[in-house]
Amino acid sequence: MRTAYTADQIRAAELALMATLPEGTLMQRAAAGLTSVCASLLGRVYGSRVLLLVGRGDNGGDALYAGERLARRGARVEAILAGSKTHAEGLAAFLEAGGRVVEEVGAPELVVDGLVGIGASGALREPYASLVAEANAVDALMVAVDVPSGVDSSTGRVAGVAVDAHVTVTMGACKTGLLVDPGAAKVGLLEVIDIGLGPYLPDPDVAALTAEDVEGLLPRPGAESDKYRRGVIGIAAGSDRYTGAAVLSVGGALRAGAGMVRYAGTAPPVQQVRARWPEAVVTELDHPSIAGVGRVQAWVAGPGLGTGDWAHELVAGVLATDVPVLLDADALTIVSRDRGLLRRAAPVLITPHAGELSRLIGVPGDRVEASRLEHARRAAAELGVTVLLKGSTTLIAEDERPVRVNLTGSSWLATGGTGDVLSGVGGALLAAGLTPYDAGSCAAFLHGLAGRIASDGAPLAAADVADAVPSAIRSLRGESRSGGRRS
Numbered sequence: 001m002r003t004a005y006t007a008d009q010i011r012a013a014e015l016a017l018m019a020t021l022p023e024g025t026l027m028q029r030a031a032a033g034l035t036s037v038c039a040s041l042l043g044r045v046y047g048s049r050v051l052l053l054v055g056r057g058d059n060g061g062d063a064l065y066a067g068e069r070l071a072r073r074g075a076r077v078e079a080i081l082a083g084s085k086t087h088a089e090g091l092a093a094f095l096e097a098g099g100r101v102v103e104e105v106g107a108p109e110l111v112v113d114g115l116v117g118i119g120a121s122g123a124l125r126e127p128y129a130s131l132v133a134e135a136n137a138v139d140a141l142m143v144a145v146d147v148p149s150g151v152d153s154s155t156g157r158v159a160g161v162a163v164d165a166h167v168t169v170t171m172g173a174c175k176t177g178l179l180v181d182p183g184a185a186k187v188g189l190l191e192v193i194d195i196g197l198g199p200y201l202p203d204p205d206v207a208a209l210t211a212e213d214v215e216g217l218l219p220r221p222g223a224e225s226d227k228y229r230r231g232v233i234g235i236a237a238g239s240d241r242y243t244g245a246a247v248l249s250v251g252g253a254l255r256a257g258a259g260m261v262r263y264a265g266t267a268p269p270v271q272q273v274r275a276r277w278p279e280a281v282v283t284e285l286d287h288p289s290i291a292g293v294g295r296v297q298a299w300v301a302g303p304g305l306g307t308g309d310w311a312h313e314l315v316a317g318v319l320a321t322d323v324p325v326l327l328d329a330d331a332l333t334i335v336s337r338d339r340g341l342l343r344r345a346a347p348v349l350i351t352p353h354a355g356e357l358s359r360l361i362g363v364p365g366d367r368v369e370a371s372r373l374e375h376a377r378r379a380a381a382e383l384g385v386t387v388l389l390k391g392s393t394t395l396i397a398e399d400e401r402p403v404r405v406n407l408t409g410s411s412w413l414a415t416g417g418t419g420d421v422l423s424g425v426g427g428a429l430l431a432a433g434l435t436p437y438d439a440g441s442c443a444a445f446l447h448g449l450a451g452r453i454a455s456d457g458a459p460l461a462a463a464d465v466a467d468a469v470p471s472a473i474r475s476l477r478g479e480s481r482s483g484g485r486r487s
């Protein structure tokens with residue numbers, strides 16, 4: 001499990017650790033780690049040109065001490081002092097080692113962003129904002145110290161301009177804002193420097209599953225398994241107009257290892273599902289009731305279903321059962337108009353994108369996008385359900401638990417129908433007995449990995465993602481060894 005923490009959590013842990021150590025030890029550890037990352041990026045330190053952007057706080061101190069070390073190894077290190085004051089000891093050490101203070105960005109090979117770290121709040125003020133815009137435009141490697149300046153370390157919010165880092169060297173432990181978009185998109189490669197914080201860290205604010213975790217959570221059939229025990233999933237999706245959503249959701253469920261898929265829909269999607277997935281047991285509905293579908297261990301409702309009375313009645317029927325339900329797409333529109341439907345004893349996993357979540361909690365979509373973590377948490381608490389918020393980083397929120405962040409995925413997944421596949425994958429895992437929290441996190445992980453495999457750097461179609469889910473599951477063992485990094 002990869003874990004991340006808010007600025008307050010990190011600060012409290014640092015204070016506890018600092019009390020056990022001589023003054024300045026932590027900053028020297030941070031600077032040593034930062035120097036070693038910069039040195040390996042530069043390849044040859046001697047003669048290289050490095051620019052430090054130095055703010056007024058300890059983030060600037062880290063940069064100055066790393067600048068000192070690089071200067072001692074023969075780099076030509078310059079610093080722009082952008083704060084109203086500067087870390088005095090760090091500056092003295094930097095100057096002593098031959099570092100120079102400059103006013104212009106110039107033409108460095110590598111820029112160290114030490115403007116602000118966990119002490120920042122709100123949009124970058126001047127002169128930082130202009131300096132960041134200028135430095136982003138320079139053709140140089142950009143290394144952010146602790147956090148790319150402009151990214152809120154606790155939430156991932158980016159209120160204005162932010163450093164576009166190639167590498168972020170973060171101290172002690174990962175910060176939440178480095179994993180959550182829009183901030184996560186500014187991080188580049190993430191390097192965590194061990195400064196001895198481990199024993200002082202509390203329960204994490206957010207967590208990300210690794211391939212090893214998913215491997216451990218996924219059910220695997222054994223000698224005693226049969227199709228019913230592996231989990232039967234019911235899928236109420238598709239409509240006369242949107243037949244494809246049904247095919248994709250059923251495909252996701254079958255490829256993710258459902259023991260059996262029972263599909264229920266009107267004649268046109270039934271025809272399509274039958275043709276593409278003869279494995280599915282289909283029920284053609286002539287009225288909106290799942291009464292004749294047969295026993296299932298979990299339901300998926302919503303993809304391509306429509307939002308009229310017919311769909312409303314069908315979704316209400318699904319939610320009236322006593323099994324876990326995954327609601328996606330049109331079912332989310334239906335429950336946002338009739339939230340009472342969510343009052344039920346068995347668990348609900350909802351899988352909205354930002355627009356759907358905005359309708360559910362009555363917050364404008366751009367605000368949800370800007371503060372994804374806050375709104376995923378809020379929806380989970382307000383609605384009493386598990387929320388899987390889709391997007392470039394997918395979040396899984398449940399009241400009183402660390403939010404899970406998914407680190408797999410590929411921007412090529414931004415194409416119609418991939419969400420339908422995800423609903424089937426999540427539903428199959430619910431039917432297999434995983435909790436909504438684990439089913440949602442594992443589904444997001446596998447779906448992201450399948451997206452990467454299906455794409456391999458080129459466009460994909462949603463059906464390819466479903467087809468790649470078995471490869472994703474097969475690759476978990478290899479990924480466990482390599483750490484499952486985001487591409």
Ligand SMILES: NC(=O)C1=CN([C@@H]2O[C@H](COP(=O)(O)OP(=O)(O)OC[C@H]3O[C@@H](n4cnc5c(N)ncnc54)[C@H](OP(=O)(O)O)[C@@H]3O)[C@@H](O)[C@H]2O)[C@@H](O)CC1
Nearest residue numbers: 014026027057058059116117118119120121123124125146
């Ligand atoms: N503690 C430790 O043990 C260790 C800490 N370490 C390092 O220290 C860093 C934290 O240092 P920090 O606390 O000094 O805060 P930091 O982020 O450098 O600067 C905050 C200053 O910036 C300003 N400012 C705020 N918002 C702003 C904005 N929007 N736009 C412009 N300015 C803004 C604000 O100034 P003010 O508004 O008060 O004038 C405030 O004073 C941490 O990230 C890590 O790198 C490591 O060495 C490991 C050991």
Ligand SMILES: Nc1ncnc2c1ncn2[C@@H]1O[C@H](COP(=O)(O)OP(=O)(O)O)[C@@H](O)[C@H]1O
Nearest residue numbers: 353390391392410411413414416417418419420
């Ligand atoms: N930029 C992106 N990077 C990674 N994944 C993305 C990106 N955009 C969308 N996705 C993923 O693609 C899927 C899209 O789902 P959704 O919006 O429901 O589409 P649809 O309704 O067409 O199926 C989600 O799993 C989402 O997390």
Ligand SMILES: [K+]
Nearest residue numbers: 113116147149
């Ligand atoms: K920084």
